[in-house]
Amino acid sequence: MAITRLNTNAFGTSVNLASNVTGTLPAANGGSGRTAVTGNVLQVVSTAKTDSFTTTATSDTAVTGLSLSITPSSSSNKIFVIFTGNTSCDNSNSYYGAMSIYRDSTRIVGGQTGATSGSTRIDNVNSGMSILDSPSSTSAITYQLYIKSEGNSSTVRINATSGVVADEKAVITAMEIAG
Amino acid sequence: MTDIIKAILKINPNAKVTVNANDTNQITWHEGTTPIPVADIEAKMAELPTEEEEAAQKETDAASGKQKLKDLGLNDAEIKALTGA
Numbered sequence: 001m002a003i004t005r006l007n008t009n010a011f012g013t014s015v016n017l018a019s020n021v022t023g024t025l026p027a028a029n030g031g032s033g034r035t036a037v038t039g040n041v042l043q044v045v046s047t048a049k050t051d052s053f054t055t056t057a058t059s060d061t062a063v064t065g066l067s068l069s070i071t072p073s074s075s076s077n078k079i080f081v082i083f084t085g086n087t088s089c090d091n092s093n094s095y096y097g098a099m100s101i102y103r104d105s106t107r108i109v110g111g112q113t114g115a116t117s118g119s120t121r122i123d124n125v126n127s128g129m130s131i132l133d134s135p136s137s138t139s140a141i142t143y144q145l146y147i148k149s150e151g152n153s154s155t156v157r158i159n160a161t162s163g164v165v166a167d168e169k170a171v172i173t174a175m176e177i178a179g
Numbered sequence: 180m181t182d183i184i185k186a187i188l189k190i191n192p193n194a195k196v197t198v199n200a201n202d203t204n205q206i207t208w209h210e211g212t213t214p215i216p217v218a219d220i221e222a223k224m225a226e227l228p229t230e231e232e233e234a235a236q237k238e239t240d241a242a243s244g245k246q247k248l249k250d251l252g253l254n255d256a257e258i259k260a261l262t263g264a
Contacts, residue, residue: 055184055197055198056196056197057197059210064205153192153193153194
């Protein structure tokens with residue numbers, strides 16, 4: 001490979017790579033070594049929760065330990081957000097539980113938790129939601145899982161307080177995708 | 180381990196409450212629910228069966244109920260059709 005030597009006299013004693021150089025820096029010079037193309041994953045942020053969270057609240061309640069912050073490198077990039085985890089709802093009174101992912105204060109996707117109909121038994125089932133979000137921002141964004149009960153004191157739960165499931169873990173993950 | 184929120188709902192069936200990590204120090208009360216003292220919650224928890232005890236009791240009840248149905252003359256297929264187990 002040919003070596004290009006910059007004439008630093010043209011820029012002073014050093015070259016400001018941010019303002020004087022365009023294109024993609026080689027990995028050896030601190031760059032990624034390639035140019036991101038649409039669909040490339042640029043960064044991944046993930047948070048896991050291993051203890052339980054239960055609520056009877058009928059309005060969206062932030063789940064402790066299931067939030068993350070990610071800062072897009074370009075406003076045209078997208079954020080692919082995924083939640084997976086064991087959820088349940090004691091809905092002996094035919095009520096159910098709801099879960100949502102918020103981008104800061106905006107609800108961007110919702111779903112229903114695991115549940116057992118017509119019984120006081122609580123079923124803990126693996127649940128998930130995902131969304132390809134377009135935040136149109138280069139500021140830090142917080143994605144947070146919320147849950148709520150639909151009413152009548154039905155108990156909605158993330159992770160069991162005890163049981164046979166080993167290594168139980170609820171996870172929220174965000175990936176920045178080049179737009 | 181006894182579920183804290185079960186104990187709370189035994190004391191106040193209409194409580195709107197959140198419990199993180201099944202920890203009495205991480206209880207949040209919602210929608211105007213009057214907070215219950217931790218000592219009262221712990222006392223109720225001591226009265227309730229643990230989740231392990233509840234699960235064991237359910238298994239015992241299921242086996243007992245199945246045997247009673249067999250004693251009435253039902254076979255396994257009929258019992259399964261009726262109970263799903």
